[in-house]
Amino acid sequence: xxxxxxxxxxxxxxxxxxxxxxxxxxxxxxxxxxxxxxxxxxxxxxxxxxxxxxxxxxxxxxxxxxxxxxxxxxxxxxxxxxxxxxxxxxxxxxxxxxxxxxxxxxxxxxxxx
Amino acid sequence: xxxxxxxxxxxxxxxxxxxxxxxxxxxxxxxxxxxxxxxxxxxxxxxxxxxxxxxxxxxxxxxxxxxxxxxxxxxxxxxxxxxxxxxxxxxxxxxxxxxxxxxxxxxxxxxxxx
Numbered sequence: 195x196x197x198x199x200x201x202x203x204x205x206x207x208x209x210x211x212x213x214x215x216x217x218x219x220x221x222x223x224x225x226x227x228x229x230x231x232x233x234x235x236x237x238x239x240x241x242x243x244x245x246x247x248x249x250x251x252x253x254x255x256x257x258x259x260x261x262x263x264x265x266x267x268x269x270x271x272x273x274x275x276x277x278x279x280x281x282x283x284x285x286x287x288x289x290x291x292x293x294x295x296x297x298x299x300x301x302x303x304x305x306x307x
Numbered sequence: 308x309x310x311x312x313x314x315x316x317x318x319x320x321x322x323x324x325x326x327x328x329x330x331x332x333x334x335x336x337x338x339x340x341x342x343x344x345x346x347x348x349x350x351x352x353x354x355x356x357x358x359x360x361x362x363x364x365x366x367x368x369x370x371x372x373x374x375x376x377x378x379x380x381x382x383x384x385x386x387x388x389x390x391x392x393x394x395x396x397x398x399x400x401x402x403x404x405x406x407x408x409x410x411x412x413x414x415x416x417x418x419x420x421x
Contacts, residue, residue: 198350225407237351237395237411250406284350288407294339294399296407298350 196221198287198299206305212273215302217285219266223297225290226268228260231282231301240283243268244290275306310334313396313412322421326383330396330412333377337398337410340372342381345393345414354394355381386419393417 199218207213219226228240239252243262260270272279282303286296313330320326328342339358343351357363360374369382379398383390396412 200350227407227409229409229411236413237397237409239408239410242407244407250408252408286407286409290407294401294407295341295353295356296397296409297353298343300350 198285198297200283200285200299200302202302203300204303204305206307207275209275209277209306211275212271213275213304214269214271215283215285215304217268217270217287217299219268219285219287220297223287223289224266225288226262226266227286227288227296228268228270229284229286230254231284232280237284240270272304277306280304280306308333309413310410311396311398311412314415315413317416317418319418319420320386322386322388322419324386324419326386326390326417326419328381328383328394328396328415328417330379330398331377332379332398332410334398334400334410335374335377336400338401339399340370340379341397341399341409342368342370343395343397344390345395347392351395388419388421391417391419 225244227242242250262268282301284301285299288296341356342354345351355370363370367384371380393414395414397409
């Protein structure tokens with residue numbers, strides 16, 4: 195059974211640009227969550243999508259957005275990039291029902307210069 | 308104060324030692340407790356998940372939850388150099404199963420010396 199796939203693995207962007215990251219969850223999983231991981235703050239919840247609807251959102255500015263498609267694949271977008279957005283962005287896949295287990299992808303390492 | 312507190316370490320132990328990793332939390336609504344292992348440059352890997360209070364064992368790993376003390380632990384028996392990684396605790400308050408949002412500890416860096 196294939197795991198969670200995130201693309202691309204690495205990105206280098208310039209301040210002010212925007213970026214789109216992609217996540218393909220485990221087959222049959224309907225919930226996709228996104229997290230930002232930095233050395234200083236650790237893993238912080240960005241948002242969660244379930245059946246194409248955002249059902250929870252963390253404390254991040256509106257520059258961070260996401261969406262989910264009918265096949266459960268998800269994308270997150272960061273606009274007007276800032277140096278502080280440099281981080282590992284992780285996608286987690288869950289069934290979405292009562293089972294809370296979340297399975298992570300390898301992440302996308304974003305560097306903003 | 309953070310909702311979940313975890314000693315960042317680093318924790319260094321000799322091979323074969325018993326390792327104890329711990330987290331405390333403040334939100335009494337947390338019901339699901341998970342432990343993840345993260346190797347350098349990799350995504351977190353789910354090790355164990357526990358619902359409410361009690362113990363759960365899986366091979367060399369044992370997870371304990373004490374909701375009355377708001378304290379969870381992960382024990383690793385017969386530790387191996389391959390256990391060297393960052394261990395993250397994570398918790399979830401599931402309101403009617405409406406969200407899978409996880410709150411993470413900052414992680415404990417473990418080094419098992421051969």
